[in-house]
Amino acid sequence: MTVTLADVAARARVSPATVSRVLNGNYPVATSTRDRVLRAVDELDYVLNGPASSLAAATSDLVGILVNDIADPFFGIMAGAAQSEIGGPGDGSGRAGGEKLAVVCNTGGSPERELTYLTLLQRQRAAAVVVTGGALEDPDHQAAMAAKLAKLADAGTRIVFCGRPPLPDSDAVAASLAFDNRGGARRLTEHLLELGHRRIGYVAGPLERTTTRHRLEGHREAMRAAGLSGDEESLTVHGPYDRSSGYDATCELLSREGTVTAVLAANDTVALGACAAVRDHGLRIPEDVSVAGFDDLPFSVDAVPALTTVRLPLAEAGARAGRLAMGKEKPPAGGITTIEAELMVRGSTAAPRG
Amino acid sequence: MTVTLADVAARARVSPATVSRVLNGNYPVATSTRDRVLRAVDELDYVLNGPASSLAAATSDLVGILVNDIADPFFGIMAGAAQSEIGGPGDGSGRAGGEKLAVVCNTGGSPERELTYLTLLQRQRAAAVVVTGGALEDPDHQAAMAAKLAKLADAGTRIVFCGRPPLPDSDAVAASLAFDNRGGARRLTEHLLELGHRRIGYVAGPLERTTTRHRLEGHREAMRAAGLSGDEESLTVHGPYDRSSGYDATCELLSREGTVTAVLAANDTVALGACAAVRDHGLRIPEDVSVAGFDDLPFSVDAVPALTTVRLPLAEAGARAGRLAMGKEKPPAGGITTIEAELMVRGSTAAPRG
DNA sequence: ACAGCCGTAGCAAGCGCTTTCTATGAGGGA
DNA sequence: TCCCTCATAGAAAGCGCTTGCTACGGCTGT
Numbered sequence: 001m002t003v004t005l006a007d008v009a010a011r012a013r014v015s016p017a018t019v020s021r022v023l024n025g026n027y028p029v030a031t032s033t034r035d036r037v038l039r040a041v042d043e044l045d046y047v048l049n050g051p052a053s054s055l056a057a058a059t060s061d062l063v064g065i066l067v068n069d070i071a072d073p074f075f076g077i078m079a080g081a082a083q084s085e086i087g088g089p090g091d092g093s094g095r096a097g098g099e100k101l102a103v104v105c106n107t108g109g110s111p112e113r114e115l116t117y118l119t120l121l122q123r124q125r126a127a128a129v130v131v132t133g134g135a136l137e138d139p140d141h142q143a144a145m146a147a148k149l150a151k152l153a154d155a156g157t158r159i160v161f162c163g164r165p166p167l168p169d170s171d172a173v174a175a176s177l178a179f180d181n182r183g184g185a186r187r188l189t190e191h192l193l194e195l196g197h198r199r200i201g202y203v204a205g206p207l208e209r210t211t212t213r214h215r216l217e218g219h220r221e222a223m224r225a226a227g228l229s230g231d232e233e234s235l236t237v238h239g240p241y242d243r244s245s246g247y248d249a250t251c252e253l254l255s256r257e258g259t260v261t262a263v264l265a266a267n268d269t270v271a272l273g274a275c276a277a278v279r280d281h282g283l284r285i286p287e288d289v290s291v292a293g294f295d296d297l298p299f300s301v302d303a304v305p306a307l308t309t310v311r312l313p314l315a316e317a318g319a320r321a322g323r324l325a326m327g328k329e330k331p332p333a334g335g336i337t338t339i340e341a342e343l344m345v346r347g348s349t350a351a352p353r354g
Numbered sequence: 355m356t357v358t359l360a361d362v363a364a365r366a367r368v369s370p371a372t373v374s375r376v377l378n379g380n381y382p383v384a385t386s387t388r389d390r391v392l393r394a395v396d397e398l399d400y401v402l403n404g405p406a407s408s409l410a411a412a413t414s415d416l417v418g419i420l421v422n423d424i425a426d427p428f429f430g431i432m433a434g435a436a437q438s439e440i441g442g443p444g445d446g447s448g449r450a451g452g453e454k455l456a457v458v459c460n461t462g463g464s465p466e467r468e469l470t471y472l473t474l475l476q477r478q479r480a481a482a483v484v485v486t487g488g489a490l491e492d493p494d495h496q497a498a499m500a501a502k503l504a505k506l507a508d509a510g511t512r513i514v515f516c517g518r519p520p521l522p523d524s525d526a527v528a529a530s531l532a533f534d535n536r537g538g539a540r541r542l543t544e545h546l547l548e549l550g551h552r553r554i555g556y557v558a559g560p561l562e563r564t565t566t567r568h569r570l571e572g573h574r575e576a577m578r579a580a581g582l583s584g585d586e587e588s589l590t591v592h593g594p595y596d597r598s599s600g601y602d603a604t605c606e607l608l609s610r611e612g613t614v615t616a617v618l619a620a621n622d623t624v625a626l627g628a629c630a631a632v633r634d635h636g637l638r639i640p641e642d643v644s645v646a647g648f649d650d651l652p653f654s655v656d657a658v659p660a661l662t663t664v665r666l667p668l669a670e671a672g673a674r675a676g677r678l679a680m681g682k683e684k685p686p687a688g689g690i691t692t693i694e695a696e697l698m699v700r701g702s703t704a705a706p707r708g
Numbered sequence: 709a710c711a712g713c714c715g716t717a718g719c720a721a722g723c724g725c726t727t728t729c730t731a732t733g734a735g736g737g738a
Numbered sequence: 739t740c741c742c743t744c745a746t747a748g749a750a751a752g753c754g755c756t757t758g759c760t761a762c763g764g765c766t767g768t
């Protein structure tokens with residue numbers, strides 16, 4: 001029924017070993033032989049049996065990319081960029097050689113699924129894994145991750161973090177690309193402070209995520225530096241990284257006494273919800289309330305008014321992570337790189353009413 | 355170095371066969387034996403060798419999801435929904451059993467990559483493949499796809515189309531879920547006509563895609579039914595499914611003589627670009643120009659004004675495709691289902707000025 | 709002219725698992 | 739009491755491929 005290596009060998013009148021070597025192209029094969037084999041492959045429409053070959057060679061061409069939420073462009077952009085660095089052809093080159101199967105796995109932000117996917121990839125003896133997105137700050141989960149990653153690394157899987165802080169005390173991760181969330185949030189807050197804002201609400205992400213904490217810390221650093229550290233608790237609301245969370249949190253912020261003149265959102269999606277809430281309260285942006293986001297996703301420039309935010313070079317980071325995963329690029333010394341975040345000042349922030 | 359089935363067997367003092375059976379759970383094993391084996395698995399931290407097991411069983415637990423653009427939430431939402439139906443635990447159930455590895459592959463809209471990914475999945479003997487997104491209308495590519503899919507189906511891979519028109523003359527595809535793009539576009543256009551618009555610009559997607567054609571056809575049907583079929587060519591501009599295409603096309607539309615009073619965009623992302631262009635021309639939405647999108651992506655409701663669009667039940671469709679791929683749900687008779695599109699009238703459309 | 713090499717190709721031994729077929733022991737019916 | 743049956747476990751034959759080692763010519767060097 002299905003064509004095997006042996007069939008190709010028979011048709012090309014060579015041994016299976018030779019066919020294998022032609023296909024893998026790492027052993028000298030005479031040109032005439034090679035041509036004969038290739039022709040046979042073509043004529044029989046032969047497709048290598050991946051499991052068999054992975055078993056025999058003890059390696060596979062699977063590369064996994066873990067994301068928290070595949071419906072969120074934040075991850076989509078990184079994953080897409082990584083995938084194009086990893087994927088076989090289509091990146092311009094010819095047909096032969098390192099055709100990796102780059103696949104993205106959606107954890108939905110769930111720690112169990114994260115671990116499960118890692119196990120599944122371990123099962124498949126994945127060649128590499130790119131883990132994106134902020135980590136959970138639960139020590140148990142961190143330990144479980146570290147253990148799992150160590151095992152993967154042991155088995156020869158190259159591991160790269162992208163947009164995720166490095167794992168402490170672990171040499172399993174070949175390279176970590178972390179965004180400067182803290183610095184970005186600090187600069188964003190400083191921008192607001194310079195405009196004259198003093199009461200700044202902060203709609204934070206879920207409590208137990210590193211990304212959330214770093215951004216919040218950056219924000220508070222700036223506030224503290226300006227001598228404004230009193231109302232931290234009452235001006236911060238936590239919620240998931242989605243629009244409705246931004247809406248609800250902003251409603252709450254606006255209803256508290258001593259109303260804020262600006263709202264900083266955990267990310268651009270949350271900011272969109274915040275904008276809606278501000279408007280539904282009959283307030284104008286930025287005249288009555290300034291709003292800012294984080295990430296600079298493509299839609300942010302199209303918000304009305306355009307969203308002031310912090311740009312994260314998602315595509316570049318993803319591409320770099322892809323290259324690192326493929327071993328096309330050498331990891332930085334120490335394995336850790338911090339990627340700068342750039343403040344994008346646009347129409348949604350202005351001086352508070354005077 | 356790495357733990358194998360035999361190691362587990364030795365530790366549990368049973369034969370490898372028994373361990374295998376415990377792990378696959380489809381053969382009677384005494385409870386005491388099972389417990390012993392499970393304990394050994396745990397103690398040794400055993401992880402099944404996927405390739406080996408796929409090779410021996412001639413099946414794998416890989417399920418591929420092909421998308422055109424992973425950075426586009428249109429695909430992200432479908433893929434995410436499909437993936438949660440397919441993925442192992444985390445969907446609430448316990449630990450055992452059908453833990454499939456649902457992975458999404460990003461074709462970037464390139465026909466070659468589409469085919470390449472299909473080959474790669476064929477190599478891995480994927481259990482199922484979900485193909486999303488509109489198809490290319492190139493006969494050569496369609497034929498190549500049909501051939502490739504036939505081979506996959508032959509090898510036992512279940513194939514499901516999601517948001518993609520059925521492949522003619524092929525029984526390789528187990529089920530096709532197609533969106534009613536034509537009907538949606540028709541109703542959207544009718545809405546505009548009822549408001550009194552007569553000169554309606556259409557920013558279409560790339561020429562050679564089924565989605566583009568169907569939406570355009572629906573639009574023109576409605577126009578023709580209203581006796582407005584003269585200016586079709588001059589009122590249509592084609593471009594990719596992205597924001598800048600919407601911007602550029604709308605600029606062009608607005609600069610042509612006999613300016614349009616409404617712009618219909620190929621999808622919501624394009625509509626965002628269209629809105630920006632309208633604004634940059636010093637025109638107001640919807641007072642001067644109405645704008646409408648398609649898909650009803652999450653951000654559309656947050657546009658200002660909120661975007662009139664056509665809702666496609668992406669999550670439902672994706673989930674259903676996932677279930678079909680898993681064989682959890684029986685394919686409809688004939689294998690083809692058309693999914694209705696719902697008109698969402700919001701603030702971005704209104705009657706043209708007087 | 710002969711030994712030694714290099715360039716190629718084949719042999720055969722697994723890789724780690726699944727699964728068919730067979731073996732064994734404990735009960736139960738006659 | 740003996741045989742048959744059911745429940746459970748093991749033996750062993752692959753699944754299709756890779757790769758270390760061996761084999762075989764024809765060349766080169768002396």
